[in-house]
Amino acid sequence: MRKLFRRGSLKLYVFLAIIFATATPILISGYIMTKQAENALLEEKKSKLMGAARMLEQYLAADYDTILREQGLEHAGREEQIRGLNRALAEYTDVVARANPGVGVGYYSKDLDAILTYGPSEQYGNTVGIRIADDHPGRKAMATGMAMIEVGLLVRGPIMNAMLPVTRKGEVIGYIWSNELLTDIQQQIAAMERKVYQAVTAGIALGLVMALLMAAKIGSDVSRIKRGLQRLRHDLYHQLPPSFGELGEITDEVNLLSQKLVTARTHNEYILESISGGVVTTDKEGRVTTLNRAAEQITGLVAVDVLDHPFEEVFSSEGEIYQIWSTTSNSGQPCPGREILYSSGDNTMHLLVSSSVLLKNKEPIGTILVLRDLTEMRRLEEQVRRADRLAALGELAAGVAHEIRNPLTSVQGYAQFLGEDLQPGDPRQDYLATIVQEVNRANRIMEELLRFARPTTPYFRYVNLEEELEQTLVLARQVHSKHIQIIRDYHPLPPVMADSEQLKQVFLNLLINAAQAMADSGGIIRVSTDYLPEKRMVVLTVDDTGPGIPPEYVDRLFDPFFTTKEKGTGLGLAIAHQIVRLHGGNIEVESRPGRGATFHVYLPEGGEEDDGRRKEEHPGGR
Ligand SMILES: Nc1ncnc2c1ncn2[C@@H]1O[C@H](COP(=O)(O)OP(=O)(O)OP(=O)(O)O)[C@@H](O)[C@H]1O
Ligand SMILES: [Mg+2]
Incomplete structure (x- = not known):
């Protein structure tokens, strides 16, 4: 039972309420029914007994004296008179007694003060002549002349006794009784009560079953909703199963609410995922709770791998990002923005990092870092x-x-x-x-x-970059040593609008520089082309395996007269850079000191062909 019903559970209350609501009226009406039936039975008995007595009175047409006179016994002794009256009346008594089985009837004579008949005679005939006790209610009936019914212990035992005084010529000459053993009535009442009890028990049992079923149904609905709500705590996408009635209305409302929360949250997530700034948050314990898409791109980390991990495990505790984060998370001091150099893999980036305390209802619940990639800028x-x-x-x-x-x-x-x-x-x-x-x-x-x-203005025509490169490679062969191997890696390119002579000059400068860098040691020059559809640019790359460029020189490479060569002018890269700029493109350099240098030449695809006219360009390419 304890398993079935938990204390204070809704199921228990529903069960008790239904039991109370069904059992109380059943018990009350059962009680009333038995009482009324008992009364009705007694009433019916009373009228039946009184009916039998009246019937017997009918048979006594005249009075006792008339009967004695007819028998010539008016002066006989008491015993004789009693016997004579008995002879005359016993026949009627037995008729009435037979008509009402279980009922005893008889005549009493006031004058003779004796029982005249008592039927059925074969059963009670031996009582004829007996005088009733002084306190017998029969005396009261004869004294008052009023019919009465008594319940009590009389001659035959516990009986109901109807007594009808016999009045002739205004004088009570005796009485007629009609009685029945109460045990019969009690048996009938007991039988009827048994039936009522059975009905009540059946009613209560039915109520119990119904209460159990209803309680079980409500209990299961409620616990389903409870379980659903518990799951909702972790999974807002969960929907409560549908229910009927008011519980159904509740689940519908809860589902609507959770959907709204999901929409609101998803909206925030979209915002977080869409902004270009990297957002990293941690909780009070310093565990990473958010790493949005931009932060993933900037740091090269993957959110699912780092969520819930300690910050110092995700970002090296020696790094500047960690220092900024720990200052804010330890002291609550925000950092409005610090530019740092951040390395992830082969890339070194310029990052602007700011941090502040994450608040919820003005209470600190963690730290938020915002990362902006300034590299491109x-x-x-x-x-x-x-x-x-x-x-x-x-x-x-x-x-x-x-x-x-x-x-x-x-x-x-x-x-x-x-x-x-x-x-x-x-x-x-x-x-x-x-x-x-x-x-x-x-x-x-x-x-x-x-x-x-004062560069000559370029004369733009559609050129095939690959062809220009091949022609330049033929020229370059004159200068580079035999120890240098050239590898080509061409990809399909859209046509490019360019001045072919100037472009060749650019390529030649880059190839000669690469060859000169490897003049002593020899090595490999890799020439490749590629198309970058998202930028709508083509890129030509000259990559060598020479000594590379010391970092301190990188910024000055394109300055005129910057040279490290005895006989160099330092104009090669400056002119190449200027030409490429005039083409709307750009040159970039990557250096791997000790391992080689890579120059990328970016040029825009397509564009318009000059129809014989030269473009007016400002010297300097701006
Ligand atoms: N592929 C390379 N590897 C290493 N260093 C390079 C490479 N390309 C250029 N450099 C460096 O850049 C400097 C400038 O190059 P730039 O072509 O402008 O002039 P230069 O080659 O020195 O002289 P010029 O081009 O007149 O012969 C070079 O002196 C060299 O130090
Ligand atoms: Mg040069």
């Missing part, structure tokens, strides 16, 4: 800076070159003029030749410099 800034620097240098160089070219022409002219006066074999001839040679060299550099400072 910094790269673009560097490009702009580089272009600005080149443009300024170009202007300056062009001015200087112009100023120097004229004096150099004079120097060359006068040197040749002086040579005319010298004798062949004069050693000064050699000096003059050196002067002319060096002036020529200086002039070439001036030419280059002027080309850089």
Whole structure:
């Protein structure tokens, strides 16, 4: 039972209420029914007994004296008179007694003070002549002349006794009784009570079964809802199973509520997943609770792998991100934003990291970090800076070159003029030749410099990048050593709008640089092309296995005159960069010190072909 009903459970209350509601009226009506039936039975007995007595009175047409006179016994002794009256009346008594089985009837004579008949005679005939006791109610009936019914212990035992006084000529001459043993009545009442009890028991049993069924149904509905609510705590997508009636209305409302919560939460999740900033949150214990998609992309971590893990396990405790996080989570001090260099895999990124305390109802519940990837921004800034620097240098160089070219022409002219006066074999001839040679060299550099400072405007035509590359590779073969192997890795490309001569110059510069870098050791140059559909750009990559570029030089590579070579001008990359910029593209370098360098040339796909006209471009490519 304890298992079936828990204390205080709704199921128990429902069960008790139904039992109470069914059993009480059944018991009350059962009680009333038995009482009424008992009364009705007694009433019926009474009227039956009184009926028998009246019937017997009918048979006594005259009175006792008339009967005695007819028998000639008016002066006989008491005993004789009793016997005579008995002879006359016993016949009627037995008729009535037979008509009412179980009933005893008889005449009593007041004068003779004796029982005259008592039927059925074969049963009670021996009582004839007996005088009733002084306190017998029969005396009261005769004294008052009123019919009465008595229940009590009389001659035959516990009986109901109906007594009808016999009045003749205004005088009570005796009485007639009619009785029945109460045990008969009690048996009948007991039998009837038994039936009522059976009905009550059946009713209560039915109520019990119904109560059990209803309680079980409500109990199971309620516990289903309870279980559903418990599951909802962890899984908002769970729907409570449908129920009937008001419980059904409750489950419908709960389902609606959870759907609304899901929508609200999903909305927040969408926001979190859509923003470009990386968001990382931790709880009070320092365990990671959120790592949104942007944070995954920035850090290279996967949310499912790190959720619930301690922060210091996810981000190295030596790293700057950890320091920013731990400052905020330990002291509550927010960090408005600090730019750091963050390495994930081969990549080094510029990250802007800010942190603050995560509050819920003004109570701290953890820490939130926001990460912004500034790498691309910094790269673009560097490009702009580089272009600005080149443009300024170009202007300056062009001015200087112009100023120097004229004096150099004079120097060359006068040197040749002086040579005319010298004798062949004069050693000064050699000096003059050196002067002319060096002036020529200086002039070439001036030419280059002027080309850089005032670049010819590109003449755009559709070009096939692969073809241009192949032609350049033929040229480059003249300069590179035999120890260098060239590997080609071409991918299908859309046509590119470019000035083919200028493009070849760019490729040549890169190939010569790569070859020069590996002049002593030899190595591999890998030339590859690729198409980047999402950027609508093609990319040409020249990759070598030379010594690479020291990090401190990387920023200056594209500056004019930056060279590490004895005979280099340092203009190769500066001019290449400028040409690519004029094509709307960009050059990027990756260096692996000791292992090689990679140059990427990005060019936009397609574009419009010039119909013979040259594009007006500002020198410097801006
Ligand atoms: N593939 C490479 N590997 C290593 N260092 C390189 C590579 N390409 C360029 N460099 C470095 O960049 C510098 C600048 O190159 P740039 O082509 O502008 O001038 P240069 O090659 O020195 O002279 P020039 O091109 O006039 O012969 C080089 O001196 C070299 O130090
Ligand atoms: Mg060069």
